[in-house]
Amino acid sequence: MADRNSPIGVFDSGVGGLTVAREIMRQMPDERIVYFGDTARVPYGSKSCSTVIRFTRQIIRFLLTQDVKAIVIACNTATACALEAVEKEVEIPIVGVIHAGARTAVDSTKNGKIGIIGTEGTIRSGVYTRVMKEMREDIDVTGKPCPLLVPLVEEGLLHDSVTDEIASRYLSELKGKYIDTLVLGCTHYPLLRSTVGRLMGPEVTLVNPAYETALELKQILEGKDLLCGQESNDVEKYHFYVSDLAEKFTSFAASILPGQVKETKQINIEEY
Template identity: 50%
Template sequence: MEHPIAILDSGVGGLTVAKEVMRQLPLERIIYFGDTLRAPYGPRPSEEVRLFTKQIVSYLLQYDPKMIVIACNTATAAALDEIKAMTDVPVVGVIQPGVRAAIKRSMKGAIGVIGTEGTIKSRSYEQALKRIAPHLQVYSKACPEFVTLVEQGLYRSSKCKPVVERALHEFKQLDIDTLILGCTHYPFLADAISAFLGPEVELISSAEETAREVSTLLYHRGQLASTLEMPVHQFFCSGDPVLFQKIAREWLGDEIQVNPVVWQIPRFA
C-alpha cells in the first residue's frame, strides 16, 4: 500500500488543502485529522497550539506517512519548526507557499493578509513577505468570526455577507491588489469575500499553493504514488463526527466516512 499524505488542522479548514491535493494528485492517499473538539486554535496561547499539534502528529505517525501537511496557519506559525525537529518525515506548512504566490501576483506591492488572532499576532506572514520583498506594504487583520462560521457549517448561509462586510470594510479603503487568505478555513468564504472586495483584488488561497508545494516536493523526492488504483482516504476528527462529515461531504463532494478519535484532553483544553 502506498504511504499516505497526512494532513492536520484545527478543524474543517484543512479540507480546503485536502481537496486541492485530491485534485492535483488524485492517486495520493490522504489521512486527515481535524481537531474539531478544541477548535478554534486562533485565540489559544501558542504553547497550547504547539502541544495540540505535537499530539496530532504523534497520532498520525502510526500511519507511516511520507509527508505531513500542517494545514492550519495558526499551527504552522506556532509549531512548524518543532514538528520538523520531532520527525524525519518531511513537513510542509501553509504560510510560505501563500507568501510566494502573493509576491508573484501583486503588481502594486500592496498586500492584505487576513487570518486568526494567533496567526496575525505572530506576524508570520508580514515577516515572511518582507524577508523576500522588503518594499511591500502589508496590511493585516484578524477575522476570528470567519472560522466560527465555517466550523458551524454556516459558510453558505445568509449570515456570511454581513459578517464578511463588517470584518473587511477597512480593506475597501486600501489600495491593495492581493489578499492572502491566511487561514485554511477562509476559502470556504472566498465567494463572499471576492464579491465584497471586487475583482480587482486577487485572493490567494494558501490551500491551493500548499497543494502545489506538496506536489513539487513529492516529485523531486521521487515519492509520487506509483499505483494507478484510486486511493481510499481516511478522515478523523476529535469532536462531533456528524457535523464534520456533513461539511466534508459538501466540500469534497464524496461520500466519506469519519472516524471519531477519543482524546485524553489536557487540563487546559
C-alpha cells in the same frame, strides 16, 4: 517505514483543513491521505501559540503511527505557531499552508500592497508579514483578524446578509490600504471566496493557500521521488480521524468532499 506508497498525513484543528485535502485529491488523485481533525479542541485560532505547539506535537506523533510519508499542517494557526518548532523534530517532509500562499501573493502583487485575513492567532503571530518580507523586503503587508468568519462558515451561513455585514466590517480596513492582493489566510475562507471577492472588487487578486500548498507538496514529493507510483489498491484511499465524533464534522465534510468521507474514526489525541 514510509515509502512512496505510504499516505500523506494532513491535519487541522477541525474541518477547515478539508479544503487543503480537497486540493491534494484534485492535484494528486493517486495519493492516499490520512486526515486528522482535532475536533475536541477546535478552534486553535483564539488560543496561545504554546498550547497550539503542544497540540501539534501530539498530532504529528499520531500521524507517524500511520506511517505517513509527508505531513501537511492544513491549518494557518498551527503553521504560524508551530511549523518552525516542529520541522526540526520530524524526518519526513512537513509543509505548512503559509509559505506557498505567501510566495504566490508576493509574485502576484503589482503595487507591493498585500492584505491577509485570518484568525487572531495567525494574524497576531505576524508570520505572513515576516515570510513575505523575507521574500521581498519592500512589501507592505496589512493583517486583519476576522474571528467571526469561522463560526459563521461552520453554521453554514456562506451566502447570508449577516456574513456579508461582518465580512464587510472586517474588510473595510483593508480597502482603505489600497491592497491589490489578498491572502485567504484561514482554511475556512475559500468557502467565502465569492463574498470576499465581491466585497474587495475585481481589482484585488485573491490567493487561496490551499491550492498553492498542494502544488508545493507535489513538487517536494517529486523532488524526493516520493510521489505515489501506482493507483492505490486500498479499498478506502482516504482515512479520516477526529478527536471528537461530533456530527458537525461528518456533515461539514460531506459538503466539502461529497462522497469521500465514508467513515470517521475517533481517537484520544491526548494519549499521543
